[in-house]
Amino acid sequence: MLLSDVTIIDATDRLGWLAGRVLADLGADVIKLEAPGIDRSRPEWRAFNVNKRILELDLQGSADRTRLEDLLRAADICLLTPAPSDCGPCLDPSALRRDYPRLVVVAIRPFGGIGPRKDWKATDIELMAAGGAMALAGEPDGMPMRVSEPQSYGWAGAHAAIGALVALSRRDATGRGDLVDVSAQASVISALSHAPAFVDLLGIEPTRAGAFMTGRSIKGARYRVFWPCRDGYINFIFYGGVAGRRTNEQLVAWMRECGAELGPLAAIDWKTWDPTKADQSEVDAIEAPVAKFFARLTKREFLTEGHRREMLGYPVATVADIASDPQLEAREFFQTVAGSAERFCGSFAVIDRTRPSLRHHPDALFAAAASPARPCSKAPAGGES
Amino acid sequence: MSAVAQALAGIKVLEFGGYAAGPHIGKVLANFGARTIHMESKERPDGFRIQYPPFKDNRPGYNRSGCFAFFNDSKYSVTVDLKKAAGIALARRMAQWCDLIIENMRPGVMERLGLGFAALSQLNPRLVMLSTCNMGQTGPRADQPGFGSQLSALAGVCELTGVPGGPPMLLYGPYIDYIASLLGTSAALAGVIRSRRTGKGTLIDLSQYECGLVFMGAAMREFFASGRVPERCGNDDPVAVPHGAYECSDGAWVALSCWSDAGFAALARTLGDEKLASDARFAAAPARRANSEALAAIISAWTAERTAEAAAVALQAAGVAAYPVVTMAGLFSDPQLRARRQFRVRRHPEMGDHAYCYPGFDLAEAPGDIVGPAPCVGADNDFVFRDLIGLTQTEYDAYRKQGVFD
Numbered sequence: 001m002l003l004s005d006v007t008i009i010d011a012t013d014r015l016g017w018l019a020g021r022v023l024a025d026l027g028a029d030v031i032k033l034e035a036p037g038i039d040r041s042r043p044e045w046r047a048f049n050v051n052k053r054i055l056e057l058d059l060q061g062s063a064d065r066t067r068l069e070d071l072l073r074a075a076d077i078c079l080l081t082p083a084p085s086d087c088g089p090c091l092d093p094s095a096l097r098r099d100y101p102r103l104v105v106v107a108i109r110p111f112g113g114i115g116p117r118k119d120w121k122a123t124d125i126e127l128m129a130a131g132g133a134m135a136l137a138g139e140p141d142g143m144p145m146r147v148s149e150p151q152s153y154g155w156a157g158a159h160a161a162i163g164a165l166v167a168l169s170r171r172d173a174t175g176r177g178d179l180v181d182v183s184a185q186a187s188v189i190s191a192l193s194h195a196p197a198f199v200d201l202l203g204i205e206p207t208r209a210g211a212f213m214t215g216r217s218i219k220g221a222r223y224r225v226f227w228p229c230r231d232g233y234i235n236f237i238f239y240g241g242v243a244g245r246r247t248n249e250q251l252v253a254w255m256r257e258c259g260a261e262l263g264p265l266a267a268i269d270w271k272t273w274d275p276t277k278a279d280q281s282e283v284d285a286i287e288a289p290v291a292k293f294f295a296r297l298t299k300r301e302f303l304t305e306g307h308r309r310e311m312l313g314y315p316v317a318t319v320a321d322i323a324s325d326p327q328l329e330a331r332e333f334f335q336t337v338a339g340s341a342e343r344f345c346g347s348f349a350v351i352d353r354t355r356p357s358l359r360h361h362p363d364a365l366f367a368a369a370a371s372p373a374r375p376c377s378k379a380p381a382g383g384e385s
Numbered sequence: 386m387s388a389v390a391q392a393l394a395g396i397k398v399l400e401f402g403g404y405a406a407g408p409h410i411g412k413v414l415a416n417f418g419a420r421t422i423h424m425e426s427k428e429r430p431d432g433f434r435i436q437y438p439p440f441k442d443n444r445p446g447y448n449r450s451g452c453f454a455f456f457n458d459s460k461y462s463v464t465v466d467l468k469k470a471a472g473i474a475l476a477r478r479m480a481q482w483c484d485l486i487i488e489n490m491r492p493g494v495m496e497r498l499g500l501g502f503a504a505l506s507q508l509n510p511r512l513v514m515l516s517t518c519n520m521g522q523t524g525p526r527a528d529q530p531g532f533g534s535q536l537s538a539l540a541g542v543c544e545l546t547g548v549p550g551g552p553p554m555l556l557y558g559p560y561i562d563y564i565a566s567l568l569g570t571s572a573a574l575a576g577v578i579r580s581r582r583t584g585k586g587t588l589i590d591l592s593q594y595e596c597g598l599v600f601m602g603a604a605m606r607e608f609f610a611s612g613r614v615p616e617r618c619g620n621d622d623p624v625a626v627p628h629g630a631y632e633c634s635d636g637a638w639v640a641l642s643c644w645s646d647a648g649f650a651a652l653a654r655t656l657g658d659e660k661l662a663s664d665a666r667f668a669a670a671p672a673r674r675a676n677s678e679a680l681a682a683i684i685s686a687w688t689a690e691r692t693a694e695a696a697a698v699a700l701q702a703a704g705v706a707a708y709p710v711v712t713m714a715g716l717f718s719d720p721q722l723r724a725r726r727q728f729r730v731r732r733h734p735e736m737g738d739h740a741y742c743y744p745g746f747d748l749a750e751a752p753g754d755i756v757g758p759a760p761c762v763g764a765d766n767d768f769v770f771r772d773l774i775g776l777t778q779t780e781y782d783a784y785r786k787q788g789v790f791d
Contacts, residue, residue, distance in 0.1 A: 002587065022568060022599075048602060097749075111721050116720050117721040120701050121704065121705070121707075122706050123706050125620060126640050126642065129630065129639075129708045130708040137554060137557070139554075143629075145619065145620060147545055148618045149545050149600070149603065151600055154599070155745070156745070158568055159567065159746045161568075163744075163746035163747075165571055165575060169577065169581075170391070170751050172581060172582065173395070178749055179748070181748075182745060182746040184745070185722070186722065192557060193455075193563065194451060194455040195713050196740070196742065197451035198438070199716075200451065201441055202438075202439045205714055210554060211547070211555065233553055303539075310529070312530065314538045315539065316553045318541065318544050319541055321541075322601075330524040331524045331592065333598070342609070343606075344602070344605075348568050349569070350589070350592075351572075351589055353590070
């Protein structure tokens with residue numbers, strides 16, 4: 001394991017859970033601190049705290065504070081999500097830096113540790129708004145939208161994990177720890193791709209994407225992106241260029257083989273067809289037979305045949321589709337922990353041709369972990385057996 | 386380079402490929418002092434240089450792309466024609482120099498070029514190589530091409546964006562690519578840290594699809610536990626109510642949420658109507674959810690009388706989580722982001738002064754920086770090949786005569 005000699009104390013809340021999970025997946029020994037009796041049954045808690053060892057500590061008590069100090073002395077990294085009101089002396093980032101000079105302290109906050117709004121409150125929706133992501137999701141003239149599944153905590157955790165390792169790398173060279181200041185707001189900007197560059201270079205404000213692709217036709221035509229099919233939606237776009245040409249040719253060939261009505265598609269030479277020059281009536285005319293064809297397909301049929309034909313486009317997958325995807329099955333992406341049937345997203349990277357196993361069940365307490373991790377309670381009832 | 390970053394000083398990175406998923410990794414490392422070389426060729430430059438706007442003054446050109454610049458600041462650019470045997474030989478020599486190779490070609494391409502991990506690690510046993518692609522290097526669909534923007538659909542994110550009963554919605558750009566590039570940055574750093582500690586190299590196989598699913602981990606966990614398939618729900622939240630975005634007097638929007646009845650009481654006071662907190666329609670969360678349209682109308686009437694900025698300031702003063710929905714222009718004027726110097730202007734040889742985006746974190750003792758602007762194509766051939774790789778003048782001239790730098 002890449003980080004098998006790295007020990008991490010993880011004292012984060014939801015904003016920072018992913019950071020420790022990422023580092024645990026890379027092999028670090030992550031000890032997750034929790035208050036005694038906390039509810040560990042929630043799916044989100046379990047998803048992002050699996051592969052860590054759980055240690056319940058009451059930091060109001062001196063014995064547990066001493067135990068924490070012992071752990072910090074031996075640790076390489078401490079992950080925190082400090083709030084102004086509840087840091088306490090044990091887990092104050094500045095105090096940790098002072099008391100443990102070799103420790104890398106990572107403080108993850110909604111708006112970071114500096115600036116006029118460093119103490120502002122925010123949850124996922126405010127962070128997605130503050131980082132610009134909501135301005136780019138939703139119908140162009142409608143309400144800004146967030147993804148229904150929280151994303152900002154992921155962006156913050158991903159940046160925090162990098163920050164931890166940048167500082168650890170420096171510590172290896174210099175012997176000195178550091179304080180890593182993570183802003184979730186700033187982290188969300190990674191979700192925007194290069195949209196800010198339009199403002200900076202051209203003074204153009206990108207609009208929300210909605211359910212159609214706009215801005216590609218000089219005649220103002222909009223292209224359909226999501227197509228109803230038998231069991232949901234397909235994501236397919238008429239692209240130009242080399243990749244688009246092959247996809248469009250293959251789609252028409254597939255429709256022809258199935259005896260589907262082609263309409264104006266039959267006469268188009270995709271080598272010369274240019275999506276930037278189509279007007280709305282032309283786009284509507286070529287999309288109509290495709291809509292009828294896609295309506296007959298299932299998402300899995302589109303995925304399988306589209307792959308065989310090297311076409312661009314994917315089904316709009318639900319979690320159920322994802323759970324049964326043969327590609328993920330072949331790569332053993334979903335994993336259990338030894339001794340339990342509970343399934344999780346596995347480690348995110350395959351290292352030296354092997355996906356690292358999940359080592360610690362989220363019910364495995366640190367005190368019992370001298371022997372291989374074992375769950376101390378039953379997996380939640382439900383679809384797993 | 387016009388600035389200095391030290392935390393990763395001494396780490397040498399070589400990039401093959403282009404677009405977002407690979408180069409974004411090298412950019413973040415370069416922002417903290419890694420020496421990062423972006424390899425392309427004049428015949429086949431990075432696709433971001435030519436295929437996507439914006440271009441400076443709307444005039445396309447290899448060195449005028451804002452899209453390329455956004456993910457390639459602080460790096461060096463070299464041109465090597467990998468269709469020529471001498472180009473491959475030079476690339477192999479560079480692999481002996483570097484600590485980390487990042488590549489995002491289609492699976493198998495590096496091996497066909499003689500630049501696969503097995504071959505290069507023979508030359509440099511300490512080498513870390515990170516290969517990132519849509520589906521990963523193995524599996525029945527490993528060879529499937531695709532764009533990161535469409536991968537958002539396969540990874541479940543589009544399904545969960547939009548209003549109930551409406552179609553799924555797009556996210557901007559190749560959303561999943563950036564999840565993969567950030568997780569990949571951690572994996573690459575972990576590999577380099579171990580390599581430096583033990584002398585052992587490593588091969589990291591990163592599937593962008595799988596990385597996207599990491600952000601969906603809770604939904605997947607819930608499905609495995611209960612069989613529940615979540616649906617898009619607009620801006621609603623299963624716990625917080627109200628929880629949404631509201632239009633303001635300046636045409637901007639403010640996002641806000643209340644996570645408890647006490648939190649709602651604070652909102653009610655800010656709205657100037659304390660009685661709302663004891664109103665049977667709104668006092669408890671289930672009642673607020675049942676009367677959400679009426680509640681939204683009340684909140685919208687209040688926000689319609691003030692700017693998004695003023696609304697957020699007033700709500701935060703009362704302890705209510707709130708923030709304006711920041712536009713792309715707003716990112717450059719947001720007081721918090723400005724205080725963090727989130728966007729930093731550097732002078733590009735052809736594009737002039739323009740802004741680059743800094744990562745979402747910084748180190749107190751060893752801060753990073755936008756070390757320099759994005760490089761013009763092949764701008765650093767002389768420096769990299771002679772000063773870093775150590776080619777003699779004779780060798781350099783021989784490569785040039787063979788057209789390797791074209």
